[in-house]
Amino acid sequence: MHILIIGAAGMIGRKLTHRILADRRVSDREITRLTLADVVDPAVPPGAATAIETRAADLSLPGVAESLVAARPDLIFHLAGIVSGEAEANFAKGYRVNLDGTHLLFEAIRAEAARAPYRPRLVFTSSIAVFGAPFPARIGDEFFTTPLTSYGTQKAIGELLLADYSRRGFFDGLGIRLPTICIRPGKPNAAASGFFSNILREPLIGREAVLPVSESVRHWFASPRAAIGFLIHAATLDLGRVGPRRNLNLPGLSATVGEEIEALRRVAGDKAASLIRREADPVIERIVSGWATDFDARRALALGFRAETSFDEIIRAHIEDELGENI
Amino acid sequence: MHILIIGAAGMIGRKLTHRILADRRVSDREITRLTLADVVDPAVPPGAATAIETRAADLSLPGVAESLVAARPDLIFHLAGIVSGEAEANFAKGYRVNLDGTHLLFEAIRAEAARAPYRPRLVFTSSIAVFGAPFPARIGDEFFTTPLTSYGTQKAIGELLLADYSRRGFFDGLGIRLPTICIRPGKPNAAASGFFSNILREPLIGREAVLPVSESVRHWFASPRAAIGFLIHAATLDLGRVGPRRNLNLPGLSATVGEEIEALRRVAGDKAASLIRREADPVIERIVSGWATDFDARRALALGFRAETSFDEIIRAHIEDELGENI
Structure with a gap:
């Protein structure tokens, strides 16, 4: 083939x-x-x-x-x-x-x-x-x-x-x-959606990350x-x-930023979660407020497509695939 | 302008x-x-x-x-x-x-x-x-x-x-x-949708027309x-x-072929309606069975778009616009 x-x-x-x-x-x-x-x-x-x-x-x-x-x-x-x-x-x-x-x-x-x-x-x-x-x-x-x-x-x-x-x-x-791919590997980037990944990827390697929106923001991830x-x-x-x-x-996980952070805390501890610095950015808040928050992807699910069902899984996949299972 | x-x-x-x-x-x-x-x-x-x-x-x-x-x-x-x-x-x-x-x-x-x-x-x-x-x-x-x-x-x-x-x-x-435009003026054509117009336009000028589908077929007209x-x-x-x-x-009229024929009978009499000859065509039946039958066009209605609300109106418009008000 x-x-x-x-x-x-x-x-x-x-x-x-x-x-x-x-x-x-x-x-x-x-x-x-x-x-x-x-x-x-x-x-x-x-x-x-x-x-x-x-x-x-x-x-x-x-x-x-x-x-x-x-x-x-x-x-x-x-x-x-x-x-x-x-x-x-x-x-x-x-x-x-x-x-x-x-x-x-x-x-x-x-x-x-x-x-x-x-x-x-x-x-x-x-x-x-x-x-x-x-x-x-x-x-x-x-x-x-x-x-x-x-x-x-x-x-x-x-x-x-x-x-x-x-x-x-x-x-x-x-x-x-x-869905929005999270956790994107690599360096923080300037895309409006970058923070969804940054606030997990950076603390997992001991670095600070900026959260520009409120914890109630909900979005769609895989x-x-x-x-x-x-x-x-x-x-x-x-x-x-x-x-x-x-x-x-396609199926994905509908979750809030607060749920992301709670999963980070469960998987990597309070110290990792404390590396997230809140710094509101009204421009990014406004852009993100126009994004979809959840999908009923029943067709794809019936066809056998599968995504994660918790942010804990998403974080663990990142640790296995990108960090050699080390945090 | x-x-x-x-x-x-x-x-x-x-x-x-x-x-x-x-x-x-x-x-x-x-x-x-x-x-x-x-x-x-x-x-x-x-x-x-x-x-x-x-x-x-x-x-x-x-x-x-x-x-x-x-x-x-x-x-x-x-x-x-x-x-x-x-x-x-x-x-x-x-x-x-x-x-x-x-x-x-x-x-x-x-x-x-x-x-x-x-x-x-x-x-x-x-x-x-x-x-x-x-x-x-x-x-x-x-x-x-x-x-x-x-x-x-x-x-x-x-x-x-x-x-x-x-x-x-x-x-x-x-x-x-x-919507499907009906009554299309001019001559009968071979389009699969042609009969919707043919069965009104032709009898209105004393000519026979062929109906290839059952009277229960419903479609969307203006x-x-x-x-x-x-x-x-x-x-x-x-x-x-x-x-x-x-x-x-856009708004339109959802109606069956039977309702078309009843309107023809009301506007132009039994003699006109009797000029419709039933001649089933399974190919056209099959094509038409895949077509939309009705719309909820509430946005366009709220924006002021208006269509006919009965086939009587559609037929009268044709008589006024195409036949110099003569039948």
């Missing part, structure tokens, strides 16, 4: 690569070839037994999608895209990369399928940004997509294209709306480990069980 | 042109210039007092959108597109005209606005084809868009683009999901007259009342 990961250099792409190389198979199919693509050359993990090639290329430029698809990968993970803040700051770039890039990929698959029978599985990472406030306290599987960002708009359009190209038989697509589980499950799921509605709210 | 109608040669475009020329104003603004564009040269109604120019051009070709927008129309009606059956039969053409054409228009307005302040009103005709079965007996304003045709997909994408370009201030857009009313209302509505959710289910 030949797997293509587009957006392989990002956090999720790198973790997915490691998981695939460790498993050496997806479901019952052995992985014989892995292609890693991104705008920057993705790093090849050392010592991999599988044949790996890397491609540094921008999917939104002419010919790139065709060249990636020419080798007829059996399974394509489309994780590439520019993030919400950048898509909002640079309108044209967001549409070029997130919309045109996705459409060019789908068209390249259609063109390849026109040459000779070809119908890969395609897994597309969408986002809960396809929803825009106001919404119900719990967003159900049939709630409408009225995004309030250009990024959310581009993801919602990608979902529509994915469903139509799948319906027409050009590929077997599944779009998965990832760990990086759960996200990789979603991608692998989406790659192997029987699509006959999914039907024509190919874009799913 | 300069008005641009794109798709002016179609049935709705021609009726809208007549209405605008008859009114000579939209709300309190006098119409000083009218541009009619379509892939075929739109007919200019004789004797019009307003300055009219026509343009035969394909919106999806390079430079066409820019040239239409260069004159900075204050109000743009975007009615253009290829219909459901053709978009399904010709995948690439459907995406080129209905998606690329719409996106090119929006981009041309954005480019024009970047040169000097410009923010036209833009009214986009969407469709109930953005919904795909299964759906509830009445589709509410917050039901999700999971189209089952490429046409419906292209309309749903146009809606998302319209909302985002409006949110960013490039134009003031409103997308309106028209007259051509109501459709023109929707467009004018959308052009003048205070968008502050609409907010960021710019795509509306």
